[in-house]
Structure formats: structure tokens, C-alpha cells
Amino acid sequence: MFEDGELERFVAAAQAGDPGSMEYLLAKLRPVVLRRCSRFLPHHADAEEAAQDALLSISKHLGEYGGRGSFLGWVTVIASNAARSTYRSMRRRAEDSHADLPESVDPRTTSVIAGTRLDVMEALAALEQRHPALVEAFVLRDLGDLTYIQVAEVLDAPLSTVKDRIHKARSFMRERLATGL
Numbered sequence: 258m259f260e261d262g263e264l265e266r267f268v269a270a271a272q273a274g275d276p277g278s279m280e281y282l283l284a285k286l287r288p289v290v291l292r293r294c295s296r297f298l299p300h301h302a303d304a305e306e307a308a309q310d311a312l313l314s315i316s317k318h319l320g321e322y323g324g325r326g327s328f329l330g331w332v333t334v335i336a337s338n339a340a341r342s343t344y345r346s347m348r349r350r351a352e353d354s355h356a357d358l359p360e361s362v363d364p365r366t367t368s369v370i371a372g373t374r375l376d377v378m379e380a381l382a383a384l385e386q387r388h389p390a391l392v393e394a395f396v397l398r399d400l401g402d403l404t405y406i407q408v409a410e411v412l413d414a415p416l417s418t419v420k421d422r423i424h425k426a427r428s429f430m431r432e433r434l435a436t437g438l
Contacts, residue, residue, distance in 0.1 A: 258285060268328055272320055279319070283312050289329070290315075290336045296400055297340035297378060303347065304340070311339035326410035333401040334393070334411055341385075341396075344378050380433040384426060394419050395426035 259267075267285075270278035287308065294307040314335050322331050385392045397408045398419075409419045 258289065264328060268319070268322070272322070279316060283316060286315065286332060287312060290332065290339075293333060293336035293401065294340040294343075297337070298344060303343055307340040307343035308336070310343065311336040314339060325413070327407060330397070330401075330403055330407050330411040333397060333403060337396045337401055341378075341381070345382070348382075376434060377430075380430050383433055384429050388425065388429060391422045391426040391429070394422040395430070398423050399427070 267278045267282045271282050290311045291304060291308040294304040294311065295301070298304040298307060311332075315332060318335075322328060381392070381396070384395070394408055394412060394414075397403045397411060398405065403411065405416060405419055405423070408423075409416045412419060414422075
């Protein structure tokens with residue numbers, strides 16, 4: 258994706274206000290962000306919407322990135338949050354329209370992958386509601402594919418705390434996905 262040192266140079270130049278560097282940086286990040294959002298959202302159009310929101314957020318908040326932790330870890334947090342936000346927004350719109358939401362995914366009309374993602378998003382929403390402190394570490398490690406050390410850097414938390422949060426979140430998610438409750 259980026260050659261040695263290229264990412265750091267473009268981040269620094271974009272932070273300094275170079276519009277060409279910002280454009281190049283966002284263009285290079287777009288496939289990464291879209292892949293991340295696609296891991297959360299079952300439909301490509303929804304993932305595209307979330308990716309656009311994430312890229313906009315990256316461009317607006319790039320000046321806030323201070324070099325603590327990896328830049329791609331920072332991007333992963335933004336993309337994951339954008340995807341989760343898009344999902345919550347879609348769910349609220351469906352509930353506000355009083356549409357009948359199916360109790361479970363219909364395998365005749367939904368692919369296995371999409372159904373699984375919807376189940377994960379529902380379980381993730383329940384985790385966020387019941388144990389909000391566990392969500393971000395879980396998302397970064399298991400859905401964001403960051404290492405435990407990278408998660409600890411991004412969250413500015415001790416490695417042992419990160420591992421404990423991920424363990425508890427996995428237990429919750431495993432039970433929730435197995436029982437559907």
C-alpha cells in the first residue's frame with residue numbers, strides 16, 4: 258500500500274496543509290477503509306457510505322493524530338466507528354419507520370455471510386449496551402485485525418487490561434451468538 262516512509266511523509270504533509278498530499282493519502286487509504294467497513298456491514302452500498310464517512314472524518318481530524326500508536330491503527334478505529342455508526346443509523350431508521358424487522362435472518366433471502374454479519378452487529382450492539390468498556394478493544398483486535406500490542410497503543414491501556422477486555426468480550430459474543438439472546 259505505502260512504500261517505506263511514504264505514509265509518514267504524506268501524513269506530515271497533509272497535516273501541514275498540503276491538499277495534494279491529503280488527496281493522495283485519502284485515495285491510498287480508501288481501499289483499506291472500505292475493507293474495514295465491509296467487515297461490519299453486509300451490503301456494499303452501506304459499507305461505501307460508512308467508508309465515505311470515515312474518510313471525511315480522517316480528513317477533518319488528521320491534525321489531531323499526534324503520532325501516538327500506529328497511523329493505520331488510528332484509521333482502523335475511525336473506520337470501525339463509522340461502520341458501527343452507519344449500522345446504528347440504519348437500525349434507527351428501520352425502527353422509526355415502524356417496519357417489521359425479522360426476528361432472525363431468512364436464509365432464503367440473505368446470504369450466509371450477510372446473515373452472519375447482521376448477527377455479529379446485533380451481538381456487538383448488545384455488548385456495547387451492557388459492557389461499553391469492552392467494545393473498542395474487541396473491535397480493534399477481532400474485527401480490526403490489530404495485534405494486542407497495537408490495540409494497547411491505540412487505547413493507551415496496559416496490555417493486560419486489553420487482553421482481559423478482549424477475553425470478556427469474546428465470552429459475551431460467543432454466548433450471544435450461540436444463544437441468539
